[in-house]
Amino acid sequence: MKASIITIGDEILIGQIIDTNSAWIGQQLNDIGIALSEIISVADTIDAIRIGLDQAVAVSDIVIITGGLGPTQDDLTCEALAKYFDVEMVFHEELWTRIQGMFAKRGRQTTNLHKEQCFLPANANLLENTMGTAPGMHIKTMAAQFFSLPGIPYEMKYIMETHILPTLAKSSPVHIVHKTIMTAGQGESILAKEIEHISSILPEHIKLAFLPSLSKVRIRLTGKSTNDKEALHKEVIDYAHQISNALSQYVYGEDELSLEKALGELCISKKIKIATAESCTGGLVASKIVSVPGSSKYFEGGVVAYSYELKQKLLAVNKSTLQEYGAVSEEVVKEMLTGILKETGADIAISISGIAGPGGGTPEKPVGTIWLACGSLSEQRTKKLLLSKDRGLNIEYTSNVAINMLRQFVDTSVSS
C-alpha cells in the first residue's frame, strides 16, 4: 500500500503558509506501515487539482487531499472532485442540519455559503467533522481510495484520527511497533553517547531516532515486521527498558507524555499544590501547566510581574534587592519564590526573571540571561541560563526548563 498527499492552496505555493499538515500525515501513515510516495502541492484551480489527482493516482493506492473545502469561492475541491470523477453534486440534508445546529448553539446565523458547503460529489461518503463546517469525504474507485479533508490542522487531524487512520491501520500488512522515551535536560549528542552500547547492538529491524526539541529529546524505537506482532512488541519494549535505565536521570516518561502532564501526575499523587511567579516568560509556564485537563486540582495560580512595581507589590520583592542586584538576579528570583509561596499558600513554586531580548541586554547581563528559582519555603534551588538572542526561543526554552525544575522538585520532595 502506497499513499500520496495532495495539498490544495495558493497560500502554500506562494509561501504564505508552511505545509505542516503533510508532515503530520506522513508521520501517522508511517506509524501504521504505509509509505508515502509523494506530497504534491497544487494551486486553487480545477485544472491544477485534476493534474495533481492524475499524478497521485499514477503512484499510489491511497490519495489524501487537504484544503479547498471552505465556504468561499476560492474553495474548489468539491467541484474539482465532481468533475474529475464525472459525477453530480448532491445536497446532504444531514450535513446542513448539523451545520445549522452548530451555528444555533453559538447563537450565530448561517449563510447561503454554508448551505453550498453541503453539496458534495455524488460518489463521496461523508466523514463527520465535529470541529468545523467543512466535511471530510471518502471516495472509493477502481484506481484508488481518495480522502478529502479540510486544510485547517485541527479539523484535518480530527477526521484522520477518527475516521481514516483506524481503517487504514487494519488493512496494512506490516506490523510497526513504536516506543518513545521522553527525556529533558540533556542534549542529544550526550544522550546518544550514553546509550551507544545499546544502539550498536540493535537488530536491523529495530531503528533508533533522536528527536530533539527545545530542552527535550524524544528517543524513539521503531520495530517493523510482517511476522509475530507480540514478539516484536516484547523485543522493542525490552530495548526501551535498557535505554530508560541507562538514561534514568533524564527520563521523565514515555510515549509523547508532556513535561506538564508528568508534573501534574506527580502533583496529584503527592498531593502537592504549585504556583508560578513569572517575569520574562510572561505567563507561558502557567499556561502550559493549565493546558493539562484537571490542573485545577494542583495549580493554585500565578503572578506575571513584568514591571518592577508589580514585583514589589504582588510578590513582596524588596526594593533594595531590585536596586542592588537588578531584576534579573538570583537574589530577586529567590524573593519572588518566597513571595509567591506566601501569597498563594502553594507547597512548591517556580520563579523566573530574565532578559528575553532582543533589547535590554548589558555587557554584564547579555540578552538570554535568565534566572530561575524553584522550591518550597524550606528548600530552594536556583539555576542560571545563558541562552540565545532570539526572544521567542528564549521564552519557550525557559518555560520548558521551568516545568522540568518543578517536576524534579516535586518528584524528590516528601509527600505531604
Place this chain on the structure above:
Amino acid sequence: MKASIITIGDEILIGQIIDTNSAWIGQQLNDIGIALSEIISVADTIDAIRIGLDQAVAVSDIVIITGGLGPTQDDLTCEALAKYFDVEMVFHEELWTRIQGMFAKRGRQTTNLHKEQCFLPANANLLENTMGTAPGMHIKTMAAQFFSLPGIPYEMKYIMETHILPTLAKSSPVHIVHKTIMTAGQGESILAKEIEHISSILPEHIKLAFLPSLSKVRIRLTGKSTNDKEALHKEVIDYAHQISNALSQYVYGEDELSLEKALGELCISKKIKIATAESCTGGLVASKIVSVPGSSKYFEGGVVAYSYELKQKLLAVNKSTLQEYGAVSEEVVKEMLTGILKETGADIAISISGIAGPGGGTPEKPVGTIWLACGSLSEQRTKKLLLSKDRGLNIEYTSNVAINMLRQFVDTSVSS
C-alpha cells in the same frame, strides 16, 4: 513562466522534518512574478526522482530541485539527473580543489565520499556554493531549465540568492502584487458576504482569498499583470482599501500583523498601560502580549487566579459573588477586572473566567462557557462565549478574543 519545486528526501515523506525550503522558494519566486505550479516531494530513489522530474516538466518551464546532493549513499540526485538526461558523470577538478581548500582551512581531512561529490552530470553548469561542499547545478534543455540545490536551508538560500533569483527576475514577464488584510472577530462566511459587492466586480487578474485561523481571518488580494507594475499596485491597493472600509469593524491591520503586535502599537501610541487577570486561559493571554518585543513599555503584568481563594486574595473578588453567581459569571469577571486594575494601576485590563473542559461543565454552564470583561475603572465591556468541548482550542480561541477585546478597547479609548 511557470516553476515547480521538487524536494528529495525520505525524511520529508515520513514527517521527520517539515519542508520549509519550498515555502521560502515559493515566496521568492512569487516576489519576482514567477508562479509555482506545484511542489512535489519525493523519496530518495532514482525512480521516484525520475517520476518527479516528469511531473514537473509537464507543468513548468523552470524546475527547482532541492536535496539529495550530500556525500552519503542515500544522496542520489546527481545520479538520477545523469540517468534522466542520459548523460555521463564528469569529474570537476575545480570543485575538488575548492573542497580540499575548504577542509584544509578548517584543519580537516577530505574523504573519498567528498571526491565522489565532484562527479556531476555532463550537461550541468556549476553554481558555486561557498557555504558547503555540495554544488548547485544548472541544466538547460529544450523542455525546461533545471536547478539542483542542496537541501540545507542556508546553502540553498545562498545559491538561490546569488545565482538563480537575479537571473530569473530579469527574464520574468509577470508582475505580482499582494495585499493582505487582517481581521478578527468574525467568520469567513459573514466577511465574504459583507464584501460580495466588491469581490463580484474584481477584474479577472485580481484574486481574493480568505485564510481563516482561530478567531482571525486573513483576506488576501493577489494581482497579476504583464503591464505597468505601478498601475497594478495602485489597483490592488485600491481594492484593499474598499475591502478594509467595508469590514472596518473587524480589520485590525495588514500584511501578517499579529493581534498582539497591533495591540502593542496602539498601547504605545496612546500611552496606555495594560494588565491581565486570567483564570481558564492560565496566563496564555499575558504570554502572547509578552511575545512582542518591547512589551515591557505597556504591559504591567497579570494574575493567573486559578483557584477561588486566589480570585479573592489577589483580585479582591467577593466571596459572596463567587458563591451566588459561580466563578464563571459576568459578575465575577467584572470584579476580577476591577481587582486587577486597582492592583496593578494599569489603565485598561482584561479578565477571563470559563470552563475550558473537558470536565467541569454543568447543564446550566456547559464546557466551553467563557466570560470576559475588558475595560477601565470607568467603563467595562463584557462578552460571553459558547465554545467547543476541546480544552486546547477553547483556551487558544479565547486568548485571541481577549487580545482583540483589549485592542478594540484601547483603540476606542481616549488617549491619556
